[in-house]
Amino acid sequence: MGDHSHGSPDDSGTVAKAGTGTLDKFQDPGLPPHRKRLADTDPRAEKRAERQVALLFIISIIGTLSFFIAYFVLGRPDSLSEIRVQNSMLGLGTTFAMLGIGIGIVHWAKVLMPDHEVSEMRHAIRPEADRQDAEDIINQVIEETGIKRRPLIRNTLIGAIALAPVPAIFMFRDLEGSGKTAGQLIEQLRHTMWAKDVRLTRDPSGTPIKAADVQIGSVFHVIPEGLNETEDPLNEKAKAVVLLMRLDPTQMNVSPGREDWNVDGIVAYSKICTHVGCPVALYEQQTHHLLCPCHQSTFDLTNECKVIFGPAGRPLPQLPIAVDSNGFLVAQSDFQEPVGPSYWERG
Amino acid sequence: MSTTTKYTPKTATGRIANFVDERTGGSAMVKEFGRKIFPDHWSFMFGEVALYTFVLLLISGTFLTFFFDPSMTHVIYDGSYNPLKGIGMSAAYSSSLDISFDIRGGLFMRQVHHWSALLFVAAVSVHMLRVFFTGAFRKPRELNWVVGGVLLILAMAAGFTGYSLPDDLLSGNGLRIIDGVMKSIPVVGTYLSFFLFGGEFPGTAVIPRLYSLHIMIVPAIILLMVGLHLFMVVVHKHTQYPGPGRTNDNVVGFPVGPVYAAKAGGFFFIVFGIVAFISGFFTINPIWNYGPYDPSPVSAGTQPDWYIGWVDGALRLMPGMIGNFSFEWVIPFPWGWNTLSLNVLLPALVPAGIIFTLMFTWPWIERWLTKDNREHHLLDRPRNAPFRTAVGVAGVVSYCVMWAAASSDLIATHFHVSLNDVTYWLRTLFIVGPILGFVLARRIALSLQRKDREIVLHGREAGIIEMSPEGGFSEKHEDLDVYQQYHLATFEDRKVIPAQPDAAGHISRKEKRRGALSKFFFEDRVAPVTPSELAAAKAAHGHAEIEGSEQDSIGH
Numbered sequence: 001m002g003d004h005s006h007g008s009p010d011d012s013g014t015v016a017k018a019g020t021g022t023l024d025k026f027q028d029p030g031l032p033p034h035r036k037r038l039a040d041t042d043p044r045a046e047k048r049a050e051r052q053v054a055l056l057f058i059i060s061i062i063g064t065l066s067f068f069i070a071y072f073v074l075g076r077p078d079s080l081s082e083i084r085v086q087n088s089m090l091g092l093g094t095t096f097a098m099l100g101i102g103i104g105i106v107h108w109a110k111v112l113m114p115d116h117e118v119s120e121m122r123h124a125i126r127p128e129a130d131r132q133d134a135e136d137i138i139n140q141v142i143e144e145t146g147i148k149r150r151p152l153i154r155n156t157l158i159g160a161i162a163l164a165p166v167p168a169i170f171m172f173r174d175l176e177g178s179g180k181t182a183g184q185l186i187e188q189l190r191h192t193m194w195a196k197d198v199r200l201t202r203d204p205s206g207t208p209i210k211a212a213d214v215q216i217g218s219v220f221h222v223i224p225e226g227l228n229e230t231e232d233p234l235n236e237k238a239k240a241v242v243l244l245m246r247l248d249p250t251q252m253n254v255s256p257g258r259e260d261w262n263v264d265g266i267v268a269y270s271k272i273c274t275h276v277g278c279p280v281a282l283y284e285q286q287t288h289h290l291l292c293p294c295h296q297s298t299f300d301l302t303n304e305c306k307v308i309f310g311p312a313g314r315p316l317p318q319l320p321i322a323v324d325s326n327g328f329l330v331a332q333s334d335f336q337e338p339v340g341p342s343y344w345e346r347g
Numbered sequence: 348m349s350t351t352t353k354y355t356p357k358t359a360t361g362r363i364a365n366f367v368d369e370r371t372g373g374s375a376m377v378k379e380f381g382r383k384i385f386p387d388h389w390s391f392m393f394g395e396v397a398l399y400t401f402v403l404l405l406i407s408g409t410f411l412t413f414f415f416d417p418s419m420t421h422v423i424y425d426g427s428y429n430p431l432k433g434i435g436m437s438a439a440y441s442s443s444l445d446i447s448f449d450i451r452g453g454l455f456m457r458q459v460h461h462w463s464a465l466l467f468v469a470a471v472s473v474h475m476l477r478v479f480f481t482g483a484f485r486k487p488r489e490l491n492w493v494v495g496g497v498l499l500i501l502a503m504a505a506g507f508t509g510y511s512l513p514d515d516l517l518s519g520n521g522l523r524i525i526d527g528v529m530k531s532i533p534v535v536g537t538y539l540s541f542f543l544f545g546g547e548f549p550g551t552a553v554i555p556r557l558y559s560l561h562i563m564i565v566p567a568i569i570l571l572m573v574g575l576h577l578f579m580v581v582v583h584k585h586t587q588y589p590g591p592g593r594t595n596d597n598v599v600g601f602p603v604g605p606v607y608a609a610k611a612g613g614f615f616f617i618v619f620g621i622v623a624f625i626s627g628f629f630t631i632n633p634i635w636n637y638g639p640y641d642p643s644p645v646s647a648g649t650q651p652d653w654y655i656g657w658v659d660g661a662l663r664l665m666p667g668m669i670g671n672f673s674f675e676w677v678i679p680f681p682w683g684w685n686t687l688s689l690n691v692l693l694p695a696l697v698p699a700g701i702i703f704t705l706m707f708t709w710p711w712i713e714r715w716l717t718k719d720n721r722e723h724h725l726l727d728r729p730r731n732a733p734f735r736t737a738v739g740v741a742g743v744v745s746y747c748v749m750w751a752a753a754s755s756d757l758i759a760t761h762f763h764v765s766l767n768d769v770t771y772w773l774r775t776l777f778i779v780g781p782i783l784g785f786v787l788a789r790r791i792a793l794s795l796q797r798k799d800r801e802i803v804l805h806g807r808e809a810g811i812i813e814m815s816p817e818g819g820f821s822e823k824h825e826d827l828d829v830y831q832q833y834h835l836a837t838f839e840d841r842k843v844i845p846a847q848p849d850a851a852g853h854i855s856r857k858e859k860r861r862g863a864l865s866k867f868f869f870e871d872r873v874a875p876v877t878p879s880e881l882a883a884a885k886a887a888h889g890h891a892e893i894e895g896s897e898q899d900s901i902g903h
Contacts, residue, residue, distance in 0.1 A: 026833050026837055028592065028594065071452065083447075088628055089627070090452055091627010092624070098616045099616065102615065109606050113606045115601075120383075175545055237641070237642045271643060276662065277527040293756065296770065309767055310666070311694070313690040342531060342675055342686045343530040344533050
């Protein structure tokens with residue numbers, strides 16, 4: 001270990017020099033000479049630095065005290081603006097409490113503690129002798145187990161070890177705790193609450209919607225009637241939620257087989273994006289585009305919600321609707337395909 | 348009876364130390380570490396910031412666990428935040444609101460926790476960039492680089508599991524995206540989703556499960572890895588930047604006691620202070636604005652936390668259809684039809700897969716390419732390893748393009764441009780950007796090296812203009828001192844190593860590939876100045892052509 005603080009540039013005593021003249025390379029001049037700080041030479045500067053450090057620690061004390069002032073004097077705030085003030089005061093108190101200590105200690109280290117760099121040699125990570133011994137020990141251990149001479153034991157052990165963790169993986173099967181079979185689970189994804197004559201109701205109030213209420217350009221967020229009374233409303237909602245809009249029938253391109261899925265231009269589409277399942281919540285009235293705010297998949301309502309931009313790969317599923325005898329909108333059936341993101345078994 | 352003389356402490360400190368030592372054998376530790384030398388450089392602090400923000404996460408997180416209720420039981424909110432009074436929500440969201448509004452200092456702790464988390468992942472990332480660009484991952488530190496990479500992934504996992512806990516609208520939609528991505532995985536994906544959510548999305552099981560992961564498993568593994576990481580730092584000792592007096596065989600810096608301990612220890616409080624300031628004045632994740640999770644509404648401009656942004660951005664960049672070609676493939680099998688949703692699967696897994704694979708294997712790639720199996724304790728200045736710097740910049744550019752894509756909607760609204768155009772541009776940049784970044788970074792590194800060469804050969808511009816008797820003007824150049832000269836003229840000089848024949852005289856195909864890559868990376872290089880070159884340059888009035896007799900620098 002060398003201390004170059006008293007060395008000269010040419011002889012700092014820290015660096016072994018390579019043989020000169022053997023290589024066309026610059027010689028390592030060793031560590032640059034140590035420069036003394038003001039506080040090292042001027043006692044007044046030293047005193048001043050001492051006071052600065054102490055002042056920073058006092059600022060910390062004041063910071064901690066102001067934390068308590070914010071905590072007790074402001075008490076239990078009950079309006080948002082009071083909470084904001086208290087939060088800022090607690091933050092400021094902690095800031096001063098911590099920065100005072102931190103900057104104080106660092107300042108102390110930088111100005112008053114010895115500042116000459118020290119050089120230390122690195123050691124080999126592992127001595128060669130140990131390495132030979134370790135190898136011998138490992139060989140001895142392997143030899144004593146006899147595993148090389150007994151391939152039957154070795155192979156059956158490998159087989160047993162390979163198989164043993166598999167049950168642990170299957171334990172996770174019960175994370176899905178309903179006891180349903182795989183087929184039943186997959187089947188669940190294909191169905192929503194919608195069925196013949198289920199009324200379309202407003203989200204979240206659950207009041208039914210009259211066909212006459214739906215104007216061109218208006219948009220309704222729709223849930224099936226009775227959704228809020230189900231056992232897992234969020235699960236049902238995550239599949240069943242629907243957007244309802246009315247278009248000018250002349251603007252719509254309706255494919256064969258879907259002619260009677262709308263009611264005078266009133267159409268209902270799944271609100272769950274076919275990309276990864278975020279709600280497609282933005283409706284541009286002018287262009288009749290539906291946009292998912294999460295990943296910007298854009299669907300064209302006039303073309304049965306065909307994808308016109310973004311990462312989605314499929315159109316939004318359409319819900320066939322009709323009007324019941326009271327003039328309320330009802331579903332004709334469930335969706336004709338699974339809603340939401342694609343999955344392997346979707347088909 | 349012992350024959351050795353027994354040590355008797357003379358001071359009070361000595362007596363206390365002796366008490367501990369007789370029971371723990373701590374004096375060996377003090378002897379080993381008390382004066383251990385740590386090199387000093389501002390860029391070494393990022394690792395420290397990561398460590399300290401992790402400590403802050405443990406402190407603030409523990410506080411939050413006392414008040415947070417990780418349950419999806421349906422409750423009616425009755426706290427002091429009026430706009431949500433009487434609304435049904437999960438107990439998790441309700442207790443998050445209570446922490447924000449009804450626990451004194453709770454909001455502050457939430458803010459400290461969230462800001463620390465953001466800073467933690469940022470510090471880990473920047474620390475890794477520092478290690479990469481300076482070549483600190485080279486032998487013997489490859490394994491520690493891998494541990495660091497694992498820590499980055501764990502940091503992201505900790506962040507995402509935490510982000511989901513409050514069960515607000517934003518976090519619920521985040522989980523919905525996870526659900527959609529899981530379901531796109533062939534064969535097992537649907538079941539993985541069922542298992543995670545305990546049935547159909549969203550179910551009532553996912554928050555408690557994420558809670559277990561977030562407060563126990565993930566932090567425990569992070570702690571273990573941090574321990575391993577620091578243990579290896581002790582084994583290897585710290586790297587240092589090259590310079591006069593700093594060789595591959597020594598460590599130059601400050602001793603742990605007292606200087607380094609004071610600087611590093613004080614720095615913890617500084618980090619804490621800055622996090623406290625940010626937490627006091629800049630609100631992050633105002634969950635009360637979002638409302639409880641509900642699969643139907645969503646807010647515009649939804650943003651994930653920054654470290655997940657790049658994955659979300661990749662999801663946004665991928666087109667679902669090109670013309671009428673859909674990336675969703677329905678494949679016929681003997682048992683029926685199966686759906687492969689490449690528009691989700693590709694962006695969710697492939698970019699992350701490539702980035703992490705390259706990251707983890709880079710030390711070995713570089714070792715194979717340069718045939719360099721020596722130990723390295725001296726760092727490279729990034730300019731002195733142009734190929735590595737260029738590769739790193741290409742990686743950073745592709746990451747940043749994906750990251751920017753996660754805010755494509757906000758870019759569009761803030762700059763009043765078309766959202767679709769933003770996406771088209773970013774898609775183009777995703778392909779072109781890394782190539783451009785590679786070329787530019789390498790050129791900049793090479794030109795900086797040439798500048799260094801010029802400074803060594805000519806000296807620095809003194810700012811003194813001289814007029815010659817003939818009336819010509821010239822600027823005086825001042826010679827560098829030996830320290831600066833050594834600093835600029837001494838670095839690892841990497842040359843092309845052409846494909847080598849093996850013992851049988853045969854050049855394998857793999858070796859040919861290595862040779863070609865070596866040529867690609869090292870063909871253009873700037874050689875360090877040699878003393879004889881400097882002497883030649885000085886002999887020629889100090890104004891000789893920089894690339895004088897031995898034209899060994901940049902190729903084209």
